[in-house]
Amino acid sequence: MISFDAVNKRFDDGTTAVHELDLEVPEGEITVLVGSSGCGKTTTLRMVNRMLDATSGVIRIDGRDVREIAGSTLRRDIGYVIQQSGLFPHRTVADNIATVPKLLGWDKKRVRDRVEELMATVGLAADLGRRYPHQLSGGQQQRVGVARALAADPPILLMDEPFGAVDPVVRALLQDELLRLQAELRKTIVFVTHDIDEAVKLGDRIAVFRTGGHLVQFSTPAQLLTHPVDEFVADFLGAERGLKLLSLATLEDVPVRPTTTAREADESGGDEWVLVLSDQDTPLGWRSSSDRALIPAHGLSGGDSLLAGLDATVSSPTGLAVRVDAAGRYVGVSDQRAINESATRFRSEVLVP
Amino acid sequence: MGELFAEILRWFTTGEHWSGPDGVPAQVGTHLVYSVVATVIAALIALPIGLLIGHTGRGAFLAINLSGFGRALPSFGVVILAFQLSGLSLVPIYLALVLLAVPVMVTNTYAGMAAVDHDVRDAARGVGLTGWQVLWQVEVPLAFPLILAGVRIATIQVVATATIAAYLGFGGLGRYVFDGLAQRDLAQALAGAVLLAVVAIALDQALRALQKPLTPRGLRRSNR
Amino acid sequence: MKWSWIPDHAGDLVTITLLHLRMTGTAVFFGLLVALPLGLLAYRVPRLKSVVLGVSSLLFTIPSVALFTLLLPLTGLTPTTVVVGLTVYTLVVLVRNTVEGLESVPPKVAEAARAMGYDRVRTLVTVELPLALPVIMAGLRIATVMTISLVSVGLVIGQGALGQLFVDGFQRDFGVPIIAGIVITLLLALVADALLVGVQRVLTPWHRTGR
Ligand SMILES: Nc1ncnc2c1ncn2[C@@H]1O[C@H](COP(=O)(O)OP(=O)(O)OP(=O)(O)O)[C@@H](O)[C@H]1O
Ligand SMILES: [Mg+2]
Numbered sequence: 001m002i003s004f005d006a007v008n009k010r011f012d013d014g015t016t017a018v019h020e021l022d023l024e025v026p027e028g029e030i031t032v033l034v035g036s037s038g039c040g041k042t043t044t045l046r047m048v049n050r051m052l053d054a055t056s057g058v059i060r061i062d063g064r065d066v067r068e069i070a071g072s073t074l075r076r077d078i079g080y081v082i083q084q085s086g087l088f089p090h091r092t093v094a095d096n097i098a099t100v101p102k103l104l105g106w107d108k109k110r111v112r113d114r115v116e117e118l119m120a121t122v123g124l125a126a127d128l129g130r131r132y133p134h135q136l137s138g139g140q141q142q143r144v145g146v147a148r149a150l151a152a153d154p155p156i157l158l159m160d161e162p163f164g165a166v167d168p169v170v171r172a173l174l175q176d177e178l179l180r181l182q183a184e185l186r187k188t189i190v191f192v193t194h195d196i197d198e199a200v201k202l203g204d205r206i207a208v209f210r211t212g213g214h215l216v217q218f219s220t221p222a223q224l225l226t227h228p229v230d231e232f233v234a235d236f237l238g239a240e241r242g243l244k245l246l247s248l249a250t251l252e253d254v255p256v257r258p259t260t261t262a263r264e265a266d267e268s269g270g271d272e273w274v275l276v277l278s279d280q281d282t283p284l285g286w287r288s289s290s291d292r293a294l295i296p297a298h299g300l301s302g303g304d305s306l307l308a309g310l311d312a313t314v315s316s317p318t319g320l321a322v323r324v325d326a327a328g329r330y331v332g333v334s335d336q337r338a339i340n341e342s343a344t345r346f347r348s349e350v351l352v353p
Numbered sequence: 354m355g356e357l358f359a360e361i362l363r364w365f366t367t368g369e370h371w372s373g374p375d376g377v378p379a380q381v382g383t384h385l386v387y388s389v390v391a392t393v394i395a396a397l398i399a400l401p402i403g404l405l406i407g408h409t410g411r412g413a414f415l416a417i418n419l420s421g422f423g424r425a426l427p428s429f430g431v432v433i434l435a436f437q438l439s440g441l442s443l444v445p446i447y448l449a450l451v452l453l454a455v456p457v458m459v460t461n462t463y464a465g466m467a468a469v470d471h472d473v474r475d476a477a478r479g480v481g482l483t484g485w486q487v488l489w490q491v492e493v494p495l496a497f498p499l500i501l502a503g504v505r506i507a508t509i510q511v512v513a514t515a516t517i518a519a520y521l522g523f524g525g526l527g528r529y530v531f532d533g534l535a536q537r538d539l540a541q542a543l544a545g546a547v548l549l550a551v552v553a554i555a556l557d558q559a560l561r562a563l564q565k566p567l568t569p570r571g572l573r574r575s576n577r
Numbered sequence: 578m579k580w581s582w583i584p585d586h587a588g589d590l591v592t593i594t595l596l597h598l599r600m601t602g603t604a605v606f607f608g609l610l611v612a613l614p615l616g617l618l619a620y621r622v623p624r625l626k627s628v629v630l631g632v633s634s635l636l637f638t639i640p641s642v643a644l645f646t647l648l649l650p651l652t653g654l655t656p657t658t659v660v661v662g663l664t665v666y667t668l669v670v671l672v673r674n675t676v677e678g679l680e681s682v683p684p685k686v687a688e689a690a691r692a693m694g695y696d697r698v699r700t701l702v703t704v705e706l707p708l709a710l711p712v713i714m715a716g717l718r719i720a721t722v723m724t725i726s727l728v729s730v731g732l733v734i735g736q737g738a739l740g741q742l743f744v745d746g747f748q749r750d751f752g753v754p755i756i757a758g759i760v761i762t763l764l765l766a767l768v769a770d771a772l773l774v775g776v777q778r779v780l781t782p783w784h785r786t787g788r
Pocket of ligand 1: 011012013015016017035036037038039040041042043044194
């Protein structure tokens with residue numbers, strides 16, 4: 001656990017970047033720091049691994065004051081990932097990932113095995129190991145950055161806008177992979193971002209900062225969305241707070257019912273919309289006899305969010321969201337009313353503090 | 354050492370060294386005339402070439418490597434050869450000095466033009482400027498600091514090389530150095546060297562000082 | 578023109594070329610030896626930087642004839658005078674490029690090194706210096722080519738190596754030695770430059786790979 005106790009940071013030029021910060025970062029969870037530009041998120045992060053030292057107050061890791069530990073020793077046990085990754089341009093991808101293990105004096109074989117394992121973990125093809133960073137795409141570089149930070153299996157990971165420089169599609173992919181990794185590794189992660197949607201998606205807990213380094217709210221995403229402490233936080237969360245809340249609940253408990261289906265080759269009869277399935281039972285789209293064109297439909301599984309379900313009902317010609325199992329096979333459909341009922345139930349659950 | 358210093362001082366304070374056709378002012382004047390004439394002619398040749406290459410992008414390889422060639426040419430050898438091949442007059446010396454000053458100016462002018470942001474050039478075309486207008490209103494002003502730096506470096510190089518004129522029997526500040534060495538009069542040689550260094554440094558500083566007011570306002574940052 | 582002068586004096590030409598190379602090598606070596614630490618210091622201590630760069634640009638402005646002459650009271654009419662003078666010019670170019678090279682290292686990269694537990698020395702040696710290498714090597718190429726051509730200015734004190742060929746040709750009113758001197762100098766510069774490009778390619782493998 002990382003704890004901040006009345007921490008202040010004032011720079012030499014008089015800027016107060018962090019003001020009287022009290023914060024407990026729980027172990028094995030993702031804690032996200034959000035807030036507008038210049039509100040002290042990076043500064044807070046960098047005080048944990050002593051890239052910066054606090055002006056006053058104490059930061060403890062598992063009860064131990066970080067200032068008792070030499071900076072470079074401390075940092076070998078804390079992974080750090082930054083925007084545009086800060087990869088060493090003069091070392092290959094494999095050598096980049098091997099940085100900390102080599103620093104710790106691991107033997108060659110162990111280093112090599114670890115690099116191989118990590119590249120697989122973060123989803124990089126093994127033959128990329130011999131390339132130099134500039135020969136990778138932005139998303140790949142970011143993965144290398146994550147792999148490098150994980151190399152010596154540090155219990156703590158600090159991430160400063162790690163996905164800020166990649167396009168939205170790749171960002172969503174990297175976020176999903178971080179969540180998958182975290183489910184497995186259970187690191188203590190402090191994650192900085194500007195992006196409230198990213199914070200809600202990734203965070204077990206979210207800390208909202210205001211300019212001047214003030215922490216204004218620290219709570220779970222659901223609490224944050226339902227009970228913003230003040231106007232500032234509410235503004236920061238944006239207009240679609242209700243919809244964001246729906247991104248936190250899953251379709252798991254939403255009832256499924258059957259609908260008329262057909263194979264691709266079938267001639268359809270009446271005026272009804274039918275759901276066309278492939279030979280493997282994956283949904284392809286909606287078709288009606290009056291119009292031969294197929295309107296594509298994307299199957300949602302129990303792990304997808306209520307928001308995705310609602311979106312599917314709105315964009316489908318039948319007002320129905322297509323449901324699939326984990327393997328992507330058709331199991332049925334859910335209508336808007338069923339999704340709404342689940343949403344209402346979820347809201348009432350989180351509204352009770 | 355102290356004695357030598359006193360001797361140099363005596364040389365500088367001797368009145369006759371400051372007057373007449375062999376006096377310091379006359380030799381400084383001669384040296385500057387050689388240098389300025391050669392630099393101006395070289396600039397008239399080099400700048401259009403550099404601008405042309407920079408504007409069209411054709412011949413970039415030549416422009417990039419020309420200054421390396423200029424650096425590799427042993428200047429004294431070139432001047433002596435030119436002098437000898439074409440009749441022991443001042444003209445070949447000028448030719449050689451010009452030849453030596455051209456490369457660095459071409460390279461710097463080209464480099465300045467090449468460094469102009471592609472988007473800026475595109476935008477200039479986009480709002481409807483013609484090729485000439487892009488050159489004079491956008492490229493040249495933006496490349497100006499580097500063009501000036503090229504002129505300055507070339508000037509200092511010419512000042513250094515112009516000393517050879519004295520070796521070949523003409524005037525200029527090399528006179529004292531070569532006479533001093535030939536007559537085993539170390540004080541005179543050293544006095545000449547000091548004069549040469551002072552003139553070069555003063556000229557360099559003057560040109561640097563000029564660089565600032567001549568640079569477009571938006572480009573002025575630190576002076577380098 | 579009696580071109581047969583060249584084969585007739587092949588032995589002398591080789592000797593004098595070797596001398597030329599030795600003087601160049603010595604000057605560049607010592608220049609590098611002093612420039613690297615000085616450049617590092619200037620990079621690390623901002624206050625020193627302007628002083629170091631200012632003084633060195635001043636030195637660079639002094640014409641070589643003047644500099645060699647000014648060194649006479651210290652080292653006399655010897656090759657050392659020329660070598661010391663050339664070391665100064667080399668130094669100036671290399672200090673400037675060392676500082677520029679180190680400043681060109683992306684701050685994010687140095688920071689990442691620190692964040693992984695590198696101390697300052699290790700960051701400097703294994704990250705910053707290698708990344709500064711292309712710019713330092715560019716300086717080394719400039720310094721080497723410049724030195725090869727400037728050795729001949731040593732003729733003013735009778736120590737010009739290949740430059741003595743110019744004196745010889747001038748005094749005997751005979752162009753061939755002058756041409757030989759110029760051509761050999763240019764060839765030396767060309768070869769030295771190509772060699773340094775090769776060294777740079779070996780030392781910076783990450784620059785060799787296109788996308
Ligand atoms: N080294 C420094 N010296 C002086 N002031 C600094 C320094 N580093 C940061 N600051 C100031 O401290 C404040 C907080 O900076 P910080 O980098 O922590 O913000 P941030 O929340 O990470 O912002 P962003 O979202 O833009 O990254 C800002 O006002 C910044 O200008
Ligand atoms: Mg930041």
